[in-house]
Amino acid sequence: MELLLIRHGQSEADLLEVHEGRADFPLTELGKVQAKKMAKYVREKFPPDFILSSPLKRADCTAQILQEEIGCEIQFYDDLMEFNNGILAGLSKKEASIKYPLPKGGRPAHIPIQDGESELQFRYRAERILHKILFDYQDYQRVAIVSHGGLISNFIKAFLNQPSRDFAFATGDTGIHLLELREDFRIVRFMNKQEHLLS
Template sequence: MELLIIRHGQSEADLLCVHEGRADFPLTKLGEQQARDMAAYVTEHLPPDIILASPLLRAKSTAETLQKSVGCDLLLEDDLMEFNNGVLAGLSREEALIKYPLPPDGRPIHVPIEKGESELELRFRAEVIFNKIILDYQSYNRVAIISHGGLISQFIKAFLQQPNTSEYIFATGDTGMHLLEIKENARVIRFINKQEHL
């Protein structure tokens, strides 16, 4: 079973310098083009049997572009949404520092942002959706998963069976792709953050 994990294209929040998270910004024109370029590449080289995506606009639009190109089913999964950043969603970074400053030593991983979730809750959610996918979709040869940078990083940690306190971050650029394979006795990383389609 292969998991083709794809981040959405550039969103309007990227240009506005705001906290995005659960703020539901659409793709920019560049983001739409990135999605088309990704879809053309995936259709030719790595066509999935099914697409699972976050319902947030930027990921859903990216997924719909891929679906139109490949022609397979697309299902939305709430657990693929980005980190629930609560009161920070949509705030400029400057305003957020004033209204909701971080504690001097940072926020402990078990403490949620106001009206949001903690880093530990995000990690647990990634574990849940990872295990759901490999169980519920094991009959598919290749599953495309379209999500967000924070969730993707945690999803890869789940794949690698890293501890909850792992400080490693797996960065993903706009429409960056990761290909992971689950074999009977091995978990294989085929590539990380491929962007040659751009």
């Protein structure tokens, strides 16, 4: 079984210098172009049998563009949404640094942000959706998962059985990772592929 992890295209929040997270901004026009290039590339190189997606607008639109290109079924899961950043969602980064400064040494992993979730809760959510996908979609050869940078990073850590803190896996706009599960052997085929944006 192969898991094709795909980050959404550029969103309006990327241009506004705000905390995105659960703030539900749509794709920019550039983001739609990026998604179309990604979809064409995926159809030619790694066509999935099924698409799973976060329901947030930026991921939803990216997934719908992919579905139009591929023609397979699509399913949305709340567990694929980005980090629940609570009171910071949609707030300008400048205002957030004044109103809600990080505690000295950073926020402890077990303490949730106000009205949001903790790092540990976020990681557990990634673990939960990984196990659900591996169980519920095991009969598919390749499943595409359209999500967000933070969730994708935690998903890869969960896939590799790595700790939740101290490092991250970066993903650019419409970046693609390909993971493979062969019985109990886990393989990373490639990470953050963005060559489709060069065309």
